[in-house]
Amino acid sequence: MTYDVIVIGGGTSGMMAAVSAAENGANTLLIEKNKKLGKKLLLTGGGRCNVTNNREPEDIIQHIPGNGKFLYSAFSQFDNHQIMAFFEENGVSLKEEDHGRMFPVSDRSKSIVECLQTKMLELGVTIQQADPVKRLLIEDQRIVGVQLDSGDRQIAPCVIVSTGGRTYQQTGSTGDGYRFAKKAGHTVTPLFPTEAPLLSKESFIQNKTLQGLALQDIKLSVLNTKNKEIVSHEMDMLFTHFGISGPAALRCSMFVNKELEARESVTLVLDALPNKSQAQLVSEFAQRRAESEQKSIKNALKNMLPERYLDFLISQTEIDSSATIKSLNEKDRDQLIDLMKAFPIEINGTWPIEKSFVTGGGISLKEINPKSMESKLVSGLFFTGEVLDVNGYTGGYNITAAFVTGHVAGKHAAEIASYYNY
Structure with missing residues (x-):
């Protein structure tokens, strides 16, 4: 089957990337290896989901000590205030708690996951679950699609890798994205636990x-x-x-x-x-x-x-x-x-990385275009969220970085894919 954009990973940044790509006109496929979407998102904020933070965007970046400055360009396109507007417009009321932390009024992470899921279905995103991606298909330094564990191939001119870090491994964050990145020629900086x-x-x-x-x-x-x-x-x-x-x-x-x-x-x-x-x-x-x-x-x-x-x-x-x-x-x-x-x-x-809240280290940012999240080494390949060498404090900052990078990657992937339809 052929798509415009394939997103690997149905977590925070993956779901937002799929929404953004579809909003920008791309025929989008989201592949999630678990049977359910947003498994880690459901656990965040003690099961209430600290969805973002209400500080000024500049202040948010200050609270991302692990390479937050890389996100300036992405924040100029989509920031924390737009994240809040997205959920409010799609039926999820938010409330502010101490230190600017934003939660759904329902106090249930499920509200956030269901909102993203509903939005993807509204936009016609194809969601394929319980079928992991085995490898990326790359020809002449250009992405052409992915091969699944089942042997099936899904073809697309743009692929977004949103597979998360190495924390909460029971949710499926087992480092697949780092493996894909290395195979594609990317450098992965040493991983270490943060917020531990x-x-x-x-x-x-x-x-x-x-x-x-x-x-x-x-x-x-x-x-x-x-x-x-x-x-x-x-x-x-x-x-x-x-x-x-x-x-x-x-x-x-x-x-x-x-x-x-x-x-x-x-x-x-x-x-x-x-x-x-x-x-x-x-x-x-x-x-x-x-x-x-x-x-x-x-x-x-x-x-x-x-x-x-x-x-x-x-x-x-x-x-x-x-x-x-x-x-x-x-x-x-x-x-x-x-x-x-x-x-x-x-x-x-x-505590070890598997028991920590956030993964430090990741795909080297020197090899990623900060404006689009596209790889500088492989055309049409994008990386978002925790798989990147970006990490913030708890308090909604990591989720904000995941939503922002996901949204930006989805938008730019849809734009590039549109050139292939002429």
Whole structure:
């Protein structure tokens, strides 16, 4: 069978690519190896689907630390506000939550998947499920179609590879796109987990001293070998039985993995009170001392930090927590304040790629045209979404990149395919 555009992968970027290609007049085939479309999309945002983010497009790109600048041209054609408009126009009302995150009002990922599915059927997209693509068909550096596992060949002048990364492998993200890309002559940069919980061998982690403790609005920083800050995030975090997790830790993971390429452990520094300076804390200690000099140190400092964390920090010093605050000397006070502002945690690794939220690395962007997502090596071959060497923070940024690259690839593929119909 002959089509104008074939899309491989029925996930976030694949479905949007098929919609975009069909909207631009292309006879489109979507091939999905699973029995259902949007398997990973159904899991995102805790099953509610954080569909995009309501920040300004420039700000969205800032939240895609893995080569976000590559997306400027694509965003000038289709951005997060157009993603929101697309769903609203197609019957899915969205609502905004903290940090600009957008969700369907229904709180169900299914609403998003069904919307894309309905739109594809309206536009006459042919959907072929449970039949994986075996290989790309390329002749003289030009795509001509695909061969399926079943042996069937589907012919088209344009093929869009939207197969996802290597995370959530139970959804079918097993790295097929990287294999197709390499066979086509593309470079695939090393893959690594991002947005991944962090692992630590620190004794207080191994002993589960702080397991289950959540800290709000802290600052977590990643240090280089010279103890200089590489990146820091002010968000919430959670101590676990294996290390640390929560938004701040997840956002540091990409930088941790980069550092771990050259050494065995990376130091993170936790500032539990980022809105207070050392000097402000010294004066707060003095005030509490004046107000309740006969109280124990632990009770006098109550409510400065969660009790469990405060007890832990005191235990890391030579202070006797039952002693009165009046007896606290300057040296011990300064040591405690230092720990409140900069508690070091050695990190030895992250969760593996299969258990992480996002894949870092991917098809080298030097070999992709940023305006169209078309390969610079094989005419008519396009790549979108997580298969590219682009990765963002959680909060709707990766899905935004997937929708944007999918839409742009679909539009340009339809345009190129139209030349073959004359």
